[in-house]
Amino acid sequence: MFLSKSAKEKAYEKWVDSLTPIGASPFQSRVFRSWASIDESDYNFHLSNSSYAKALDGARFKLAAQLLPKFLLAGGVIPLAGTHFHFVREIPIMARYEIRITLEAWDDKWIYIVCRFVSKPKRSTKSKNLAKKDIDTSSSSSASFFHAPINSSGVSMSSTPALPTDAPAPPTDMAKLTAALLASEEPDGATLHTVTVSQMCFKMGRITVPPAIVFAANGLGAPPAPSALDTYSATNPPPHWSQVQAISSRTHGGSIKKLRDFFRGGWKDVPEGERWWEEAMSGGVEVRRRRNLETLELLRRGMEGARGMR
Numbered sequence: 001m002f003l004s005k006s007a008k009e010k011a012y013e014k015w016v017d018s019l020t021p022i023g024a025s026p027f028q029s030r031v032f033r034s035w036a037s038i039d040e041s042d043y044n045f046h047l048s049n050s051s052y053a054k055a056l057d058g059a060r061f062k063l064a065a066q067l068l069p070k071f072l073l074a075g076g077v078i079p080l081a082g083t084h085f086h087f088v089r090e091i092p093i094m095a096r097y098e099i100r101i102t103l104e105a106w107d108d109k110w111i112y113i114v115c116r117f118v119s120k121p122k123r124s125t126k127s128k129n130l131a132k133k134d135i136d137t138s139s140s141s142s143a144s145f146f147h148a149p150i151n152s153s154g155v156s157m158s159s160t161p162a163l164p165t166d167a168p169a170p171p172t173d174m175a176k177l178t179a180a181l182l183a184s185e186e187p188d189g190a191t192l193h194t195v196t197v198s199q200m201c202f203k204m205g206r207i208t209v210p211p212a213i214v215f216a217a218n219g220l221g222a223p224p225a226p227s228a229l230d231t232y233s234a235t236n237p238p239p240h241w242s243q244v245q246a247i248s249s250r251t252h253g254g255s256i257k258k259l260r261d262f263f264r265g266g267w268k269d270v271p272e273g274e275r276w277w278e279e280a281m282s283g284g285v286e287v288r289r290r291r292n293l294e295t296l297e298l299l300r301r302g303m304e305g306a307r308g309m310r
Contacts, residue, residue: 022219027104030102035095079201086196096119105292223284
């Protein structure tokens with residue numbers, strides 16, 4: 001309250017940096033928990049299909065707040081272009097469930113977020129002994145939000161148009177990825193109820209911001225070399241973080257306004273070969289991005305093709 005202006009600015013930046021996932025992978029999953037409340041279930045005593053979209057709104061916003069705080073503080077928005085649903089199994093009324101949300105792929109404009117609605121089987125005496133084998137989700141957020149149930153009619157349905165019967169079979173690696181996305185059981189034994197894919201983009205006003213720039217500006221990026229002694233973090237930031245601070249941090253000569261201008265198109269002034277966000281998103285991150293994009297782009301192409309049907 002009685003701090004000087006410079007002290008307040010330092011305290012504010014320290015708080016923002018504490019929210020920023022410096023050194024984290026863009027593919028890091030988050031977990032959000034909810035339950036099938038009565039008001040969001042249907043006459044079949046299952047979560048209503050219409051409740052999925054409501055749940056996704058909360059889950060996607062929480063993911064954005066955790067992964068991209070600097071983009072949001074600079075005034076950025078993340079509009080939704082479409083969501084595709086694949087209903088695998090219904091969620092009974094009053095049952096608890098999780099939304100496991102992951103940013104899986106992106107190109108120069110679009111990002112693809114995959115959400116998996118799962119529930120864990122009730123523990124018996126035997127299952128309690130197997131609990132230690134469950135996947136450790138302690139690093140994922142356990143934040144809950146008001147009951148945002150999601151429900152299916154019990155019949156497997158998909159908003160994704162099917163490939164024509166004479167279409168060539170996808171490559172082996174693409175087939176494996178598709179099978180993994182639609183598996184009926186998770187590696188930790190959880191039951192899969194629904195898979196959704198959301199197509200979104202980043203906007204600063206009316207200007208579209210390339211995803212790689214947004215991710216790198218929030219500290220996300222590839223991990224250090226295997227020979228490195230430590231992983232990247234706030235105390236051991238990735239190499240490109242000094243570039244971000246020079247743009248966004250007042251103590252380093254930047255400001256939120258400069259960051260906003262950078263997102264609006266200032267990044268185009270950075271010469272080829274000096275674009276630090278490309279280096280930040282290279283290596284294993286780029287390999288996984290390309291692999292996942294091959295599969296997830298099929299959804300967008302299918303819907304764009306459907307628009308032209310008469």
